[in-house]
Each structure stands twice: as structure tokens, then as C-alpha cells.
Amino acid sequence: MGFRFRNSYFAIAVAFLLGAVPQAVKSQTMEERLQRGDAVVRSLNNGAPQPTLERMRQEFPFLATATQGYALGDVWSRPGLDNRTRQLAAVAVFAAMGEAAFMKIHAGYALNIGVSEGELKEIIYMVTVPAGFPRAIKASQALSELFAERRAASAKQP
Amino acid sequence: MGFRFRNSYFAIAVAFLLGAVPQAVKSQTMEERLQRGDAVVRSLNNGAPQPTLERMRQEFPFLATATQGYALGDVWSRPGLDNRTRQLAAVAVFAAMGEAAFMKIHAGYALNIGVSEGELKEIIYMVTVPAGFPRAIKASQALSELFAERRAASAKQP
Amino acid sequence: MGFRFRNSYFAIAVAFLLGAVPQAVKSQTMEERLQRGDAVVRSLNNGAPQPTLERMRQEFPFLATATQGYALGDVWSRPGLDNRTRQLAAVAVFAAMGEAAFMKIHAGYALNIGVSEGELKEIIYMVTVPAGFPRAIKASQALSELFAERRAASAKQP
Amino acid sequence: MGFRFRNSYFAIAVAFLLGAVPQAVKSQTMEERLQRGDAVVRSLNNGAPQPTLERMRQEFPFLATATQGYALGDVWSRPGLDNRTRQLAAVAVFAAMGEAAFMKIHAGYALNIGVSEGELKEIIYMVTVPAGFPRAIKASQALSELFAERRAASAKQP
Amino acid sequence: MGFRFRNSYFAIAVAFLLGAVPQAVKSQTMEERLQRGDAVVRSLNNGAPQPTLERMRQEFPFLATATQGYALGDVWSRPGLDNRTRQLAAVAVFAAMGEAAFMKIHAGYALNIGVSEGELKEIIYMVTVPAGFPRAIKASQALSELFAERRAASAKQP
Amino acid sequence: MGFRFRNSYFAIAVAFLLGAVPQAVKSQTMEERLQRGDAVVRSLNNGAPQPTLERMRQEFPFLATATQGYALGDVWSRPGLDNRTRQLAAVAVFAAMGEAAFMKIHAGYALNIGVSEGELKEIIYMVTVPAGFPRAIKASQALSELFAERRAASAKQP
Numbered sequence: 001m002g003f004r005f006r007n008s009y010f011a012i013a014v015a016f017l018l019g020a021v022p023q024a025v026k027s028q029t030m031e032e033r034l035q036r037g038d039a040v041v042r043s044l045n046n047g048a049p050q051p052t053l054e055r056m057r058q059e060f061p062f063l064a065t066a067t068q069g070y071a072l073g074d075v076w077s078r079p080g081l082d083n084r085t086r087q088l089a090a091v092a093v094f095a096a097m098g099e100a101a102f103m104k105i106h107a108g109y110a111l112n113i114g115v116s117e118g119e120l121k122e123i124i125y126m127v128t129v130p131a132g133f134p135r136a137i138k139a140s141q142a143l144s145e146l147f148a149e150r151r152a153a154s155a156k157q158p
Numbered sequence: 159m160g161f162r163f164r165n166s167y168f169a170i171a172v173a174f175l176l177g178a179v180p181q182a183v184k185s186q187t188m189e190e191r192l193q194r195g196d197a198v199v200r201s202l203n204n205g206a207p208q209p210t211l212e213r214m215r216q217e218f219p220f221l222a223t224a225t226q227g228y229a230l231g232d233v234w235s236r237p238g239l240d241n242r243t244r245q246l247a248a249v250a251v252f253a254a255m256g257e258a259a260f261m262k263i264h265a266g267y268a269l270n271i272g273v274s275e276g277e278l279k280e281i282i283y284m285v286t287v288p289a290g291f292p293r294a295i296k297a298s299q300a301l302s303e304l305f306a307e308r309r310a311a312s313a314k315q316p
Numbered sequence: 317m318g319f320r321f322r323n324s325y326f327a328i329a330v331a332f333l334l335g336a337v338p339q340a341v342k343s344q345t346m347e348e349r350l351q352r353g354d355a356v357v358r359s360l361n362n363g364a365p366q367p368t369l370e371r372m373r374q375e376f377p378f379l380a381t382a383t384q385g386y387a388l389g390d391v392w393s394r395p396g397l398d399n400r401t402r403q404l405a406a407v408a409v410f411a412a413m414g415e416a417a418f419m420k421i422h423a424g425y426a427l428n429i430g431v432s433e434g435e436l437k438e439i440i441y442m443v444t445v446p447a448g449f450p451r452a453i454k455a456s457q458a459l460s461e462l463f464a465e466r467r468a469a470s471a472k473q474p
Numbered sequence: 475m476g477f478r479f480r481n482s483y484f485a486i487a488v489a490f491l492l493g494a495v496p497q498a499v500k501s502q503t504m505e506e507r508l509q510r511g512d513a514v515v516r517s518l519n520n521g522a523p524q525p526t527l528e529r530m531r532q533e534f535p536f537l538a539t540a541t542q543g544y545a546l547g548d549v550w551s552r553p554g555l556d557n558r559t560r561q562l563a564a565v566a567v568f569a570a571m572g573e574a575a576f577m578k579i580h581a582g583y584a585l586n587i588g589v590s591e592g593e594l595k596e597i598i599y600m601v602t603v604p605a606g607f608p609r610a611i612k613a614s615q616a617l618s619e620l621f622a623e624r625r626a627a628s629a630k631q632p
Numbered sequence: 633m634g635f636r637f638r639n640s641y642f643a644i645a646v647a648f649l650l651g652a653v654p655q656a657v658k659s660q661t662m663e664e665r666l667q668r669g670d671a672v673v674r675s676l677n678n679g680a681p682q683p684t685l686e687r688m689r690q691e692f693p694f695l696a697t698a699t700q701g702y703a704l705g706d707v708w709s710r711p712g713l714d715n716r717t718r719q720l721a722a723v724a725v726f727a728a729m730g731e732a733a734f735m736k737i738h739a740g741y742a743l744n745i746g747v748s749e750g751e752l753k754e755i756i757y758m759v760t761v762p763a764g765f766p767r768a769i770k771a772s773q774a775l776s777e778l779f780a781e782r783r784a785a786s787a788k789q790p
Numbered sequence: 791m792g793f794r795f796r797n798s799y800f801a802i803a804v805a806f807l808l809g810a811v812p813q814a815v816k817s818q819t820m821e822e823r824l825q826r827g828d829a830v831v832r833s834l835n836n837g838a839p840q841p842t843l844e845r846m847r848q849e850f851p852f853l854a855t856a857t858q859g860y861a862l863g864d865v866w867s868r869p870g871l872d873n874r875t876r877q878l879a880a881v882a883v884f885a886a887m888g889e890a891a892f893m894k895i896h897a898g899y900a901l902n903i904g905v906s907e908g909e910l911k912e913i914i915y916m917v918t919v920p921a922g923f924p925r926a927i928k929a930s931q932a933l934s935e936l937f938a939e940r941r942a943a944s945a946k947q948p
Contacts, residue, residue: 026819026824029817029819030816059772059776060772062753062864063756063757065815066765067765070860075856076287080280085242085277089247090287091247094288096251097289097730099770119239125236125379125382126244129229129234129248130252131251133603134410137379140375143375184350185345185346187342187343187345188342217618220390220595220599221598223341224390224607232378233382255572256889257572257609257612260611279849279853282850283853286764287765288764290760290761290764292887293889298849302849391599391603392603394596397593406600408563408564408567409566409604410604418604437692438554439555440695441694446571446573446924448921450729450731451731453699456692460687501661502661503661505659534911534934536710537926540702541927548698568924572888573925575928702919707918710915712912713878720871722916722920723879724882725886725921729886755871755879757865758876760865762880
């Protein structure tokens with residue numbers, strides 16, 4: 001039921017198309033991509049693995065691999081955008097989609113890499129314009145939780 | 159059918175609540191907000207008014223005033239976020255919502271204030287993760303149009 | 317990082333554009349808009365402030381001000397639509413967007429201003445057509461909660 | 475591959491459940507529902523059939539029958555909500571979902587049954603709050619087209 | 633406020649339109665459709681009624697009747713698509729819309745009619761492409777709950 | 791601006807995590823994934839490349855590579871779901887999201903691998919339940935176009 005090369009014509013066509021992809025990219029292995037994805041998670045998450053991702057490994061291994069290899073290893077590691085901008089844009093998109101739990105995770109990453117609470121608030125204010133007030137208010141509630149958790153955690157430390 | 163203060167209790171409660179809003183904000187007039195909104199549009203649009211906004215003035219005056227006074231004058235003029243980050247986040251949200259025409263307008267603003275074509279592409283690549291490939295591909299098609307229009311316009315200039 | 321008038325040309329252009337906005341609107345202050353927004357909330361909420369809005373004041377002051385000044389003070393206070401129709405249409409939109417918590421708040425407002433439980437049910441039945449059954453069923457569950465809370469509250473009163 | 479009653483237990487359970495549905499509803503035939511749906515369309519559309527619906531009859535007969543029998547015959551004909559309110563709420567939902575073509579059809583029905591252009595504008599202004607500015611602006615553009623078409627049509631009449 | 637035949641012209645037009653609908657469909661009564669809907673639910677739900685549907689009967693009778701008569705009796709009972717494919721496509725749509733609770737119900741039906749856990753996982757993996765990673769991850773969490781509940785239930789049986 | 795391994799602790803952690811991924815997957819190169827993606831496209835598209843994908847290669851190379859390597863090479867080539875079911879589920883999701891252009895492309899692929907016009911219609915009928923009538927009607931219009939194009943193309947052949 002899968003797909004297979006049907007004839008040698010395909011092999012030739014593919015070889016041609018692949019000509020546009022640099023050699024360094026073509027020879028990249030999944031192992032390298034997974035390592036890069038892991039490095040991204042740890043850079044964003046204070047050196048720790050991401051619990052949501054780890055929980056998926058046993059039961060949804062392809063989804064875990066795709067999140068780590070594609071979403072984090074391929075996309076989130078790209079050099080053309082600084083990490084602050086990428087995190088703030090991602091927070092805006094998750095808020096606009098009504099995905100408050102994912103927004104909270106990525107807002108936490110943003111704080112970890114030096115984005116201020118004030119900048120996160122500004123991003124949520126901005127979301128009222130393209131996506132309306134309910135999505136911004138829901139996001140503000142998730143941010144309030146995040147800020148409170150951070151304060152509680154830092155209060156515990158000596 | 160509108161709303162009116164029902165008794166003096168309200169006036170007192172409002173006075174109390176308003177205590178939290180700084181005096182400078184409270185005395186702001188609509189005229190000041192509209193001027194600020196107009197300044198924002200012109201900063202983003204090479205000094206020109208925004209055609210979509212202008213077309214609404216005759217038939218949808220409140221929507222034009224709200225876009226200029228609230229969306230641009232109140233939100234987009236806030237100082238806590240730099241313009242590049244706000245534009246890139248807005249482009250991401252419009253792309254994720256499938257609103258390619260609005261994305262194109264705001265991507266054009268981004269170019270006007272110094273965002274590179276490469277940064278806009280990176281934002282669209284990022285959108286595949288939270289919102290899927292169709293929304294990113296649609297956005298890439300609108301960006302291609304925008305880039306082509308810009309090149310055609312600059313080719314005409316002496 | 318904000319926006320400023322770049323030259324006197326802008327001031328003139330703005331003066332021209334503002335010609336289309338009636339003087340009464342232009343001289344409206346934020347204080348007046350906030351008062352109007354507060355009056356709207358209390359008209360809808362049996363004279364009480366709105367808890368979700370109040371919780372935002374400390375940590376998300378701009379979002380609270382925008383909700384009160386723009387959403388309630390500018391939009392919800394407009395005279396061209398009766399309050400029953402606006403509430404029923406808002407309930408339909410929140411249901412269609414899957415925002416059951418906001419739907420419940422606005423359905424409660426609708427009951428407060430004399431909309432019947434039966435009319436709210438009809439609005440939810442209608443939502444199956446544009447937005448499908450899951451959104452309508454989710455909304456019906458939130459309405460059931462609201463109706464039960466109202467009955468419990470009125471049972472407690474002597 | 476369809477479903478069938480597996481045993482007589484089902485028939486008894488169904489008979490019990492159906493006890494809650496009034497006899498008048500239970501004996502309603504599809505023919506009656508389609509006639510009611512057709513009457514709704516013509517009431518909204520100045521006595522004419524609806525072109526989008528008619529085009530579906532040949533190639534998508536079930537979708538045409540479901541639109542006429544369920545959406546129009548069952549839902550839109552219900553007596554518990556006046557037609558003006560239902561049309562205005564539907565216009566709000568279509569606008570909020572970004573479905574401008576359907577919004578335009580239902581805004582046209584609204585005009586046909588006596589809703590004013592001003593009321594339609596107010597509904598669109600309201601949509602900025604739950605669903606953001608792009609959806610409201612897109613809807614305003616579709617309304618502008620509708621208003622222009624109506625004026626052009628009435629200018630042709632002697 | 634409802635709709636009524638305004639004149640005999642309508643009756644004739646309807647008679648004409650109905651010519652396209654087969655006689656067997658036209659004479660179908662609501663009772664027959666409800667029975668078919670009930671049979672569909674029980675086929676999918678191991679012979680038991682559906683709790684969400686049953687809870688709506690008292691307070692939202694039309695929504696319950698529409699779910700049973702239209703969604704299940706008319707749509708879900710159609711013979712042109714096998715039940716496995718319909719359930720897997722429905723699971724994909726609920727996941728893509730972010731409606732995890734409905735996805736879980738329909739994934740449970742899928743298991744009941746012989747779809748494997750592995751096939752449900754593949755459908756969720758596929759959803760990353762059209763709708764992005766958050767919707768797929770949310771769906772995977774709901775599937776994990778479902779799988780755990782099934783294992784717990786079968787562990788209790790002797 | 792990118793991410794880098796910060797210390798050897800990471801390398802060890804990654805090595806541990808990667809233990810869960812089979813060796814065959816880990817050593818997969820991008821070149822292999824791109825070839826697999828190309829084979830998938832050609833299997834679905836009668837041996838031809840996909841025009842939308844090809845147009846992206848020049849200006850959005852990462853998006854083209856991600857579509858080919860991840861969406862097609864990783865996801866669409868997975869063996870756990872037959873191609874018919876995957877295409878029908880994808881058609882349902884694109885329809886429910888209102889992405890008629892993508893739905894049309896994938897409905898065309900479905901026809902190419904032997905799905906019947908009737909099955910595609912049934913999928914669209916199903917979409918009325920989770921996502922409402924407008925999305926299903928829009929999808930039916932795109933399907934009508936596709937069916938007409940196929941008939942026109944086959945009429946030209948001798």
C-alpha cells in the first residue's frame with residue numbers, strides 16, 4: 001500500500017530535482033535532525049527535555065519524531081530568524097488559534113530566552129486586531145497562570 | 159436602545175475604577191487617537207494612506223474609525239514592541255488564519271520598514287508547524303505576488 | 317520605537333481626513349468611552365462589574381481598557397442595533413467559534429435583558445447549519461450549565 | 475455496509491425513545507420538509523429559488539436535499555425566533571467564519587425581509603469584537619458589493 | 633413569524649422541484665429517520681445509546697432530534713461509503729478542528745467497528761500536514777486517554 | 791542565532807533518547823526522504839510532478855523541501871494506512887478547513903488512484919455534520935469544477 005519507485009524514469013527525474021538542494025542538506029541524516037531538535041528544545045527549556053514531547057514517545061513515536069526532527073530540528077533551528085522573534089510570532093499564532101496550552105509552553109520558552117513579560121503582553125494586545133478579543137483574553141489568562149507559576153517557583157529558591 | 163447611567167451609584171463606581179487608568183490616557187480624545195492611527199499607517203505605508211481603509215470611510219465610517227483609532231492608533235502605536243517584531247508576528251497570524259490578502263498588506267508594510275524578504279520567508283516556514291502546510295503555502299503564494307510587484311515597481315523607476 | 321508625525325504634511329492630511337468624523341466623536345475622551353463601557357457592562361450584568369474584565373485590570377491593563385473602551389464603550393453601546401439582537405448574534409458567533417466560555421457569559425447577559433431560554437436554544441439550533449453539530453452541541457452544554465446555575469441561584473432566594 | 479436493526483430489543487428501545495418526540499413531528503414526511511424548505515427560500519428570496527441550491531441538485535442531490543430539508547425546512551422554518559434576528563445572527567456567523575460569499579447571500583435575504591442596510595453594518599461592526607478586524611473588513615467589502623448590486627438593479631426599473 | 637406557503641404558485645413549483653427526489657425518499661417519515669439514526673448509534677456504540685445525545689433530549693430536543701435524524705439517520709447511514717472510512721475521515725476532521733472531545737467519541741466508535749489503534753494513530757499523524765502540530769498533539773492526547781480507558785475496562789472483565 | 795549543543799551532557803541525553811528510534815530510521819538521509827516524497831507525488835499525480843510544489847522551489851526552497859521531504863516523504867508514504875483512506879480523510883479535512891483549492895488537488899489525486907466520484911461526494915456530505923453546510927457547499931463547487939475538467943480532458947483524447 002506504500003509508494004515505490006515505479007521505473008527508472010523516476011530515479012532520473014528525482015536526481016534532476018534534487019540538483020536544486022545543496023549537498024549538505026541532502027546527506028543530512030535523521031539522527032542529525034533529531035539531535036538538532038533536541039538541542040533546540042533544551043535551548044528553549046533551560047536544558048531540560050519537553051514533557052509533552054516525552055509523553056508522546058511511547059505511544060505516538062512518529063509524532064514525537066516529527067515534532068523533534070521536523071518542527072524543532074528543521075524549522076525552529078533555522079538561522080534566518082532570531083529566536084526572540086520566532087517565539088513571539090509563535091505565541092501570537094497559538095493565541096490567535098485559541099490554543100492556549102501551546103501558547104503557554106511557547107511563552108515559557110520566550111521567557112527562558114530573555115523575552116520580557118511586557119513583550120508577551122504586547123503580543124497578546126496585538127492579537128485583538130487580527131483575531132478578536134476572546135482569543136486575546138483567553139491567552140491573557142494562560143499568561144497570568146504562567147507568570148504566577150514562575151513567581152511561585154522563584155520564591156521557593158533560596 | 160443604547161445604554162445610560164441608571165443612577166449615581168454607577169457614576170461613583172466608574173470614578174473608582176477609572177482611578178487605575180493614568181490621567182494622560184483618560185483625557186485622550188478620539189481626535190488624538192485618529193491622528194496617531196494615521197501616523198502609524200503612513201509610517202508603514204511610505205507616507206501614503208491605506209487604500210482598503212480609505213474605501214471604507216464612506217460606507218462603513220465606524221469600521222474605518224475603529225481601524226484607525228483602535229487597531230492602528232491604540233494598538234499598533236504602542237511603544238513596548240518594536241515595529242519589526244509586531245509586523246512579523248502579524249504576518250504569521252494572518253497567514254495562520256488563512257487571510258492571505260491581509261497578510262500581503264502587512265508583509266508589504268514589513269518590507270517598507272526594513273524587514274527583509276528572507277525574514278518574511280522564515281516566518282512563513284514557521285507557520286507550517288502551528289497551522290499546517292496549506293496555510294503556509296497560500297501565504298507563500300501571496301508573498302510571491304508581493305515580491306514580484308515590488309520588483310516590477312522598482313524596475314519602472316529611473 | 318513608536319510612531320510620530322514626521323512632518324507637517326501629515327498634520328494637514330490628518331486634518332483633512334478628520335473632516336469626515338463628526339465633531340462630537342472627535343472630542344470624545346477616553347474617560348467618556350470608559351464610562352460608557354462601564355455602563356454597558358452594568359446594563360447587561362444586573363448592575364455588577366464583569367469578573368473576567370476586572371481580573372485583567374492589574375496584569376493586562378491595556379486589554380482591560382480596550383475591552384471596556386472599545387468593545388463595550390464604542391461597539392456594544394452603538395444605538396443602531398437593539399440589545400437583544402446584538403446579544404443573540406454575539407452568542408451565535410461565540411458558539412460558532414467554539415468559544416463556549418464567552419458564549420456562556422453573553423448568554424447570561426441576554427437572559428438579564430429579557431431574552432428567553434427558548435430564544436437562546438433557537439440560536440444554538442441555527443448554528444448547526446453554518447458551523448456544524450459539534451460547535452452547537454458544545455454550546456448547548458454551556459447553556460445547560462448556565463440555566464442550572466440560574467435555577468440554583470433563584471432557588472436560594474427567599 | 476449500512477446499518478440495520480440487529481434485533482427486536484432495538485425496536486423496543488427506539489419506540490421508547492421516540493415517546494419523547496411529538497406525534498406530529500414523527501409522522502412528518504421528507505416531502506413535507508422539502509416543501510417547507512422551499513417556502514423558506516422563496517420567503518427570503520423574493521419568491522425565487524436560490525441559484526446555489528439549484529446548481530447542486532444535479533450533481534450533489536443529497537446535499538441539495540439536506541440544505542432544503544434540514545437547513546431550511548427544519549431549522550430556518552422554526553417559529554421560536556423571528557426571521558430578522560435569525561438572518562442577522564447568521565450574517566454575523568458567516569462573517570466571523572470568513573465565509574463572505576455565504577454572508578452576502580444571507581445579507582441579501584435580510585434586506586428582502588426588511589432589515590435595513592444600517593442594521594447589517596452594525597452587525598459587521600460587532601463582529602470586530604469576537605472575530606477581529608480582517609473578518610469584519612472582508613464582510614464589509616461583500617456588503618458594499620451587495621448594496622451596489624441592489625442600487626444598480628433598482629436603477630434599471632422604470 | 634414562521635414561513636407559510638403564500639400562494640398556490642409555490643405549491644406547483646415545489647411539486648416540480650420534488651420531481652427530482654425519488655418517491656421512496658419523499659415519503660420517508662421522521663419516525664423512520666429517527667429509527668435509522670438510533671440503529672447507527674447502536675451499531676457504532678456496541679448496542680448502547682450515546683450519552684451526550686441522551687443528555688440533550690430533555691433540554692435541547694430539536695438538537696437531539698437533528699443529531700439523530702439528520703446527522704446519524706440521514707448522513708451516517710448512507711451506503712456509499714464504508715463505515716471504517718467514514719469514521720477515520722470524521723476523526724481527522726474533529727482533530728483538525730481542535731474538537732478533541734468529539735474526536736474521542738468517534739475514535740471510540742472506530743475501535744468498536746474494528747479499526748485498529750494503529751490506524752487511528754496514522755490518521756492523527758496525517759493531520760499534522762493540513763492542520764499543524766498542535767491539533768495533532770491534542771488529538772494524540774485524547775487518543776491516549778481513550779486507549780487507556782479501553783485497557784482499564786477490558787482488564788476489569790473476567 | 792541558531793542552536794548549538796551547549797555541553798557534552800546534551801550529547802549523552804540525546805544518545806539516550808535516540809535509543810528509542812530504530813537504526814533504519816536514524817540513518818535515513820534527506821536525499822532518501824526527498825526521493826520517497828517525489829515517488830508519492832508521482833504515484834498520486836499520474837507520474838507527473840505537482841505544479842504548486844514545483845512553483846515553490848525557486849523562491850521558497852525550504853517550504854518545497856519540507857512539503858516533499860516531510861509531508862509527502864515522511865507522512866504520506868507511511869504504510870499503516872491505505873492510500874484511498876488517507877486521500878479521503880485529507881479531502882474531508884481540507885473541505886472542513888475551507889481550503890477548497892487544496893481539497894481539489896487531493897480529490898484529483900483520489901480519482902487518480904481509483905476513488906470514485908461517488909465516494910468523494912459522500913465525504914463532502916459527511917462534512918456537513920462536523921463543519922457545517924457552507925464548507926460542504928464550497929467543497930461541492932470545487933468538486934464540480936474538478937469533475938468537469940476531467941470530463942473535458944478525457945473528451946479530447948482520441
